[in-house]
Amino acid sequence: MRQLPNVLTLGNLFCGSLSLIFILQSPCYISSYNGQDYLVTAPEPLFWGAVLIGIAAVLDFADGFIARWMKASSEMGKQLDSLADVVTFGIAPAMILFQLLKNAYMQLPDAINVSIVNLAFTLLLPCFAAWRLARFNIQPATSAYFTGLPTPAAGLLVASFPMILLKDRFHLSTYLQNIWILYAILVLLCYLMVCRWPMFSFKFSNFSWKHNWYRYLWILLFVLSIIWLHAAAGLSGFVLYILLSLLARKQLVSG
Secondary structure (H helix, E strand, O other), X not given: OOXXXXXXXXXXXXXXXXXXXXXXXXXXXXXXXXXXXXXXXXXXXHHHHHHHHHHHHXXXXXXXXXXXXXXXXXXXXXXXXXXXXXXXXXXXXXXXXXXXXHHHHHOOOOHHHOOHHHHHHHHHHHHHHHHHHHHHHHOOOOOOEEEOOOHHHHHHHHHHHHHHHHOOOOOHHHHHHOHHHHHHHHHHHXXXXXXXXXXXXXXXXXXXXHHHHHHHHHXXXXXXXXXXXHHHHXXXXXXXXXXXXHHOHHHHHHO
């Protein structure tokens, strides 16, 4: 039973690896718009890849929770968790960005001249994720906050994009087909993962409002965003997390 947290971590890695198969096997087809033909990647496989990243995130949360509950935390489990997270929340989301960026470039008149180097920038995401996780592993443990954006949060944001493409109620998919917006998202996520900003964790030391108002407020607003925004709730949850972390910055650091 003491290996249960590690088994859940391996489940995280399995789901992340399986999501890569869906993402990279997304079929392409020709779509005509305004008299022009475009190469488009089918959003359904990207959607299922994103769903698997979401399942992996649940397993990632569960392995830490169960390890603390069973008092079965270990150095091996810590390292295994980071290795799994690099794949699930680094490489897999990078491949989603790769596919989205490829689609955006395919809409340009000179798409045939686009270099693979333009798309290779998406591999910066797992590189920064690995850096952030390695730094996390050598820092003193704290339950109140993370230093920089947690890697799963970055991965889940990108995983929400295929859902927006498939069920777009607010015409956000237009922005996800813009090259410079995708590059801006990539740069922002890379920076946030390695910055020194304190960002709150969901480890409750007690349940008082005074010490947890930002957690309770995030949960409330995120649930409401699921009801109102549906597929765009992932993007809303990410923005709320950053803003509430900034608002609670002094409280987090003071402990």
